Amino acid sequence: MCAKDIIDLVEEKDFEGLTAAELEAQHPADAAETIEGLDISDQVKFVKQLPIKDAAESIAEMDDNDQKALIQHLNRGLAARIVERMAPDDATDLLVGLDDDLRQALLKRVPEEERAELKTLLTFDPDTAGGVMNTEVVILDQNLDADQAISKLREEVEDKEIPYYAYLTDSKDRLVGVVSLRDLLLAKRGGPLKELVKTQNLITVGYNVDKENVAHLIAHYNLLALPVVDFGNRLLGVVTVDDVIDIIHEEASEDMQTMVGAGADETTDSPVAFSVKKRIPWLILNVVNSAIAAYVVHLFDQEIATMAILAALMQIVSNQAGNTGQQALAVMIRQLAMEKFDRKKAWYAVFREIKIGILNSMVISVLVFICIAFMTHDYALATCMAVALIIDMLVGSLSGASIPLILKEIGRDPAQASSIFLTTITDSIGFWSFLGLAGIFVI
Structure with missing residues (x-):
């Protein structure tokens, strides 16, 4: 039964005739879509009918803002039980988004062992490996033999989210290898077991490494899970490939939004005041940048008054250069997002974009010359x-390719309002070059 069918069933029976079996049959992701499609009061009724385990898995699949709103409307006892049954990384992500009072209230209702684990995970920066890792892993002593290890796996695997790897440690709890x-x-x-890993090239990541770099490592080595360790090489948890998918999706969305000056964590459900606060500084900067381009045009007001067609044609120059720059900008930001930053390779890519800009500008300029x-x-x-x-197209290619690198070099997000800076440069140079040349050779 699809999510739409469940919604229809919910509406028809007003929740009274909907059986637990019908709800449990849904995949958590489908159930999450069903929940998100309901009003908040109906969401609460829906979740109350689900077994706690199914409710926890379904809520974990929901959008962050919908998830937060739902938890706030559930009674705290039920919300705490749901948090308790979630995977530790999912529960931590949920708790991070809640107000401090509600977070503490839920933690107080969680059993002591789980509470201690969640409090530890909450100390890690959410944007690091420690902030996205899962602690439900199978840890085996390296001196166990295979039969002992399999017996231990049978005892523990039911409560673990990642049963396809076991992690070997020594007497000091240091990670020495990974076995499948x-x-x-x-x-x-x-x-x-230590004989199985004595020649293994163990790949780990520190808990303070940026989660985007973690995603790159997992993609580079084609791993299903990457161990997270502390400075003493003690195993803290693992980052799994499903987390990487979420990280890549999140980073791509953030880059797209910050490139035009919107908030990286802004959504259509964000409060209006929050969105205004995030956007207004960049809009003010855009006004300043536009004023620069307007001033350049003002310098040539006599030429424009003498030959009105210049006002129409100058927009073609700036727009064409802007599009050229946006193409280079998109390619460069994608490159920085997909690969580890390599200064030499990155700046080589700038020269590549310049070559492309030269060739494209020659073709376009010939076509425009013929038309004009x-x-x-x-x-x-x-x-x-x-x-x-x-x-201007050459300037656009150079600017589009280099702006993200310059922002990267000074420690800023390469995508942060890059298009605003690019537009200022291409408009100003385009107006100045075209009107200046027209003033000298035409008027």
Whole structure:
């Protein structure tokens, strides 16, 4: 049964005839969609009918803002039981988004062992490996043999989210290797597990490493899970591939929004005041930048008054350069998001974009020259237009490729309002080059 069918069923029976079996049959992701499609009062009724385990799994799949709103409307006893049954990383993500009073109230109702674990996870920066790791892992002593390890796995695997790897530690709890279920099944009887990993190239990540870098490592090495360790190489947890998908999706959304000056964590459900606070500084900066371009145009007001067609044509120059720059900007931001920052390789990419800009500008300038000459029979004007296009498109390519790198070098988000800076540069240079050339050679 699809999510729509469940919604229809919910509406028809007003929750009274909906059985637990019908609700439990849903995949958590489908149930999350069902919940999100209901009014908040109906969401509460829906969740109350689910077994706690199913409610926890479904709420974990919900959008952050919908998740927060729902938890706030549940009674605290039920909300605490749901938090308790969530995977530790999911529960931590939920708690981080709640007000401090509600967070503390829920933690007080969670059993002591789980509460201690959640409080530990809450101390990590949410944007680091420690902030996204899962602590439900199977840890085995390296001196166990395969049969002992399999027996221990049978005892613990039901409560673990990641059963396909086991992590070997020494007497000081230091991580010494990782074994898969396949490794255990194929291992010789009687031999210690440490023999399976003695030649292993162990890949780990520190708890304070940025989560975006963690995603790159997992993608680079094609891992299902990456161990997170402290400075003493003691295992703290693992980041799994499903977390990486969320990280990549989140980072892509943030880059898209910050590139135009919106808040990185802003959504359509964000409070209006929050969105205004995030956007207004960049809009003010955009006014300042636009004023610069307007001042450049003002310097040539006499030329425009003498030849009105200049006012129309100058927009073509700036728009074409802006589009050229946006193409370079998008490619560069994607490159920085997908790969570890390599200064030499990154700046080589800038020269690549310059080459592309030169070739593209030559093609476009020839086409524009032909069109302007055909329409106006003014070859001097057509030439000025073509030369201005070459100049501004080249500037657009250079700016679009280098702005993210400059922001990266000074420790800022490469995508942060890059398009605003790019537009200022291409508009100012475009207006100045075209109107300046027209003033010298045409008027």
